Amino acid sequence: MFKHLLVPVDGSDVSKKSLKKVAQLAKSDAAGVTLVYVSDPLPPTIYSDSTMGYGITQKDHKKVCDAYAKDVFKRAATALGSGIKAKTLHIFSTNLSAGILDAAKKSKADVIVMASHKRTGIKGVLLGSETHEVITHTQLPVLVLG
DSSP states (O other): OOSEEEEEOOSOHHHHHHHHHHHHHHHHHTOEEEEEEEEOSSOOSSOTTOSSOOOOOHHHHHHHHHHHHHHHHHHHHHHHOTTOOEEEEEEEOSSHHHHHHHHHHHHTOSEEEEEOOOOOHHHHHHHOOHHHHHHHHOSSOEEEEO
């Protein structure tokens, strides 16, 4: 049915749990998989792991983001299992959903497969839904795993 799945990952438990379903889908369709992680290109004013607080350069921020993305991809590949060879794509964007849509174009995906946190009520209103943003701004089908 699908030939190339784009799968946003963030290292969360929700994302990790959905990867088993992604692996089943990829195997059943013999589809390629691209994992995408989106980082904010702007460094925070201070990093919170310091008691004194310190600024960070753009270059150092990129290194930290690249290292974190590499770790997320490694854990995601483990969750997918040995039968799936996934490509990885690290995108820098100030808007998460825009970064995912950019990755879909770059990877030439024919479906976006996303995990949902299933936020409802006031949490859904206050925290928003990146999945909803992707659904409303893409021409591709979006498969939402819960």
